[in-house]
Amino acid sequence: MDGVIAELERALGTGAVLSGEDVPAANRHDWSGLPATTPLALVRPRSTEEVAAVLRVCHAAGVPVVPQGGLTGLCGGARAATGEVALSLERLVGIEEIDAETATITVRAGTPLERAQEAASAAGFLLALDLGARGSCAIGGNVATNAGGNRVIRYGMTRDLVLGLEVVLPDGTVLTNLNKLVKNNAGYDLKQLFIGSEGTLGVVTRVVLRLHPLPASVAAGFCGLPDFPAVLALLQAARRQLGAGLSAFEGMWHEFYECMVTKASGVRAPLAGRHPFYVLLEAHGSDPTDGERFEAFLGRMLEQGVVADAAVAQSTAQVRAFWAVRDAVAEYATMIGPMVNFDVGLVTGRMHAVVEVLRREVAARWPGAVAHFYGHIGDGNLHVNVNVPGAVPQPKAEIEALVYRVVRDHGGSISAEHGIGVTKLAYLGYSRTPAELALMRTLKQAIDPRNILNPGKVVGG
Ligand SMILES: Cc1cc2nc3c(=O)[nH]c(=O)nc-3n(C[C@H](O)[C@H](O)[C@H](O)COP(=O)(O)OP(=O)(O)OC[C@H]3O[C@@H](n4cnc5c(N)ncnc54)[C@H](O)[C@@H]3O)c2cc1C
Numbered sequence: 001m002d003g004v005i006a007e008l009e010r011a012l013g014t015g016a017v018l019s020g021e022d023v024p025a026a027n028r029h030d031w032s033g034l035p036a037t038t039p040l041a042l043v044r045p046r047s048t049e050e051v052a053a054v055l056r057v058c059h060a061a062g063v064p065v066v067p068q069g070g071l072t073g074l075c076g077g078a079r080a081a082t083g084e085v086a087l088s089l090e091r092l093v094g095i096e097e098i099d100a101e102t103a104t105i106t107v108r109a110g111t112p113l114e115r116a117q118e119a120a121s122a123a124g125f126l127l128a129l130d131l132g133a134r135g136s137c138a139i140g141g142n143v144a145t146n147a148g149g150n151r152v153i154r155y156g157m158t159r160d161l162v163l164g165l166e167v168v169l170p171d172g173t174v175l176t177n178l179n180k181l182v183k184n185n186a187g188y189d190l191k192q193l194f195i196g197s198e199g200t201l202g203v204v205t206r207v208v209l210r211l212h213p214l215p216a217s218v219a220a221g222f223c224g225l226p227d228f229p230a231v232l233a234l235l236q237a238a239r240r241q242l243g244a245g246l247s248a249f250e251g252m253w254h255e256f257y258e259c260m261v262t263k264a265s266g267v268r269a270p271l272a273g274r275h276p277f278y279v280l281l282e283a284h285g286s287d288p289t290d291g292e293r294f295e296a297f298l299g300r301m302l303e304q305g306v307v308a309d310a311a312v313a314q315s316t317a318q319v320r321a322f323w324a325v326r327d328a329v330a331e332y333a334t335m336i337g338p339m340v341n342f343d344v345g346l347v348t349g350r351m352h353a354v355v356e357v358l359r360r361e362v363a364a365r366w367p368g369a370v371a372h373f374y375g376h377i378g379d380g381n382l383h384v385n386v387n388v389p390g391a392v393p394q395p396k397a398e399i400e401a402l403v404y405r406v407v408r409d410h411g412g413s414i415s416a417e418h419g420i421g422v423t424k425l426a427y428l429g430y431s432r433t434p435a436e437l438a439l440m441r442t443l444k445q446a447i448d449p450r451n452i453l454n455p456g457k458v459v460g461g
Contacts, residue, residue: 001083004061005041008085011053016091018042027068027086031133032076032423033338039066039080046091048166048174048205055203055453056172058085064455065170067199069141070112072133074341075421077145077198077457089140092205095119102180103211104163109140109204116209125211126284128155132327140204146196148417150323153378154247154284155212157417158195164208165191169201170448178208193443198419199454201447215247215284219294220313222322223301224275228352231277233306235348235378238281241297245290248282249378250326253355256372256385257325263335264328268321270311279307279377280322326374332385336370340399342384345413351375351382354410361402362386366395381416404430420458428459 009017018024019041028036040063045051058065066080068088080086089110096106098119105127107116113127114134120127129142131149141147143165147158155161164179177191194202225231231251238246252260257278261269271278283294294312301307313319332339346354355373362371366388375382386399404414408430415424415431429437440459444451451461 001040001063004057004063004085007057007061008041008043008054011057012043012045012050016044016046016050023086026071027080027088030071030073030076030078032074032079032421034076034079034423037079037081039082039084039086042086042088044088044091048092048168051087051089051092051168051203051205052172052174054085054087055168055170059171059450059452062450062452064452065203066454067140067144067203069110069138069144070133070136072137073141073145073421074343074418075198075415075423077419077421077454078141079422087203089138089203089205092140096206098123098125098211099180100124104180104208105211106164106178106206106208107139108206109143110138113137113139113142120211121214124214126214127161127209128212129158129161129209132330139207139209143195143204143207144197144199145419146417148376148379148381150250150376151247152376152381152417153249154244159192161210162191162195162207163210165194165204166206167191167194167202167204170450170453174205175202176206178206180208193447196419198421198458200444200458201453203453213286215286216288217285217290218247218316218319219283219285219291220319220322221281221294221298222270222311222313222325223279223281223298223307224271224273224309225277225279225306226308227276230306231279231352231377232349234279234281234301237301237306238297241300242283242294245283245285246281246378247284248280249376250280251351251375251377252278252280252326253373254278255370256374259335259372260325260328264324264331267324267328270322270325271309273309275308280326282319329374329383329385336387337389338394339372339385339387340394340396342382342400342403343416343418344382344384344403344407345416346380346382346407346410347412348377348380350410350412351377351380354382354406354412357406358384358403361406362399365398365402366391376416379416400427422457425456425458425460
């Protein structure tokens with residue numbers, strides 16, 4: 001192993017390779033809650049060529065390499081174990097180009113999402129990908145996890161925003177296709193293989209992303225609703241009447257909302273009364289008068305009894321205040337304690353039936369347990385958070401077995417947007433057929449026959 005570290009130092013220079021106890025604490029874990037590790041080494045290449053050099057050395061020596069972006073992943077995918085080399089993209093940063101004609105931005109993989117958003121905005125464009133971890137997560141990590149986030153209903157997942165990609169394969173081969181064409185059917189669309197592959201097939205080094213025009217108006221409303229059919233009716237009406245402008249449709253079951261507005265710091269209740277369901281609606285307009293259309297829409301929903309109460313944001317600060325209710329999830333640890341978190345995909349119409357089964361089963365198994373439900377309802381993405389008061393540690397494995405069984409029985413996906421990493425590996429068969437799993441393993445074997453890139457993640461092995 002000393003020989004490998006010496007070779008890595010020769011390839012990158014000594015400052016770019018840290019080993020043993022010199023590996024910083026931040027590079028020893030992600031946000032999955034799994035315990036910290038001590039990887040063999042941390043390498044911090046500055047260019048695609050240096051990434052390729054690292055992979056060539058490790059491939060020849062049979063040493064596993066674990067790509068790391070901003071380390072905000074929630075599934076343990078970026079966690080490098082003992083004997084593995086952590087490959088951080090933190091020095092491969094910067095915006096290479098904003099091309100106004102094609103409305104694209106070319107970004108190096110280690111660039112924080114927020115930095116790319118700000119650069120796009122300064123050039124008069126919207127980089128539509130947005131998530132709570134925007135300040136820390138990196139573009140390469142977003143691509144590797146096919147991140148979703150707050151505006152999928154309008155702009156799609158990361159996959160829908162990627163036009164071109166540069167990736168380094170496990171043996172050090174560089175695959176460059178910084179495509180800017182919307183239409184490009186010249187053979188297999190290889191980039192799709194790497195998007196969402198969680199660093200198991202290649203290391204993303206550069207990305208071309210689509211940009212959209214900055215919206216001329218952003219309208220937001222916070223609604224209280226009497227029942228789940230009303231939530232579905234509001235979604236359908238918003239899709240029809242707000243059209244493509246509908247940019248977020250975030251649902252909250254009452255337990256979640258009540259916790260956030262009473263316990264989260266600086267969060268104020270947007271509505272005075274209590275309701276079984278809440279929806280945060282947002283619309284991006286191309287005309288400054290679109291805000292009036294939005295308000296008129298919510299007025300109609302009130303008249304028709306679809307929503308029981310609604311508040312419309314009158315300023316950007318108020319839009320942010322509405323989102324604060326939804327984004328206060330980051331404070332769970334101080335508000336309630338350790339939560340066992342889920343990010344599942346369900347057909348929208350079935351979501352509440354699943355919530356009811358989960359509420360019942362969790363309460364029967366752990367009386368007094370806290371169970372919160374919220375999510376990107378418009379995308380069929382439900383988040384479930386469970387805490388058993390006083391339990392140290394939390395009965396995580398048992399809660400997971402329960403939630404994933406119910407999700408499987410309702411035809412859902414065990415991962416809507418966070419990925420598989422290692423934490424959901426045991427349940428992948430709940431959402432994929434044996435034939436699909438076999439093809440995933442065939443692809444991994446074909447691209448990484450020595451199994452050196454992020455081994456044991458996503459497909460196991
Ligand atoms: C507060 C908070 C809110 C979040 N909200 C959302 C949300 O709304 N939607 C959502 O989808 N996710 C969300 N996440 C999860 C997380 O932010 C995303 O998965 C994000 O895309 C991970 O990016 P990262 O750079 O931190 O990746 P990391 O955590 O560093 O890595 C994640 C995975 O990608 C691989 N990887 C990283 N960089 C590369 C690369 N350059 N090439 C190849 N593989 C690579 C790693 O090996 C690992 O498997 C949230 C997380 C937090 C903490």
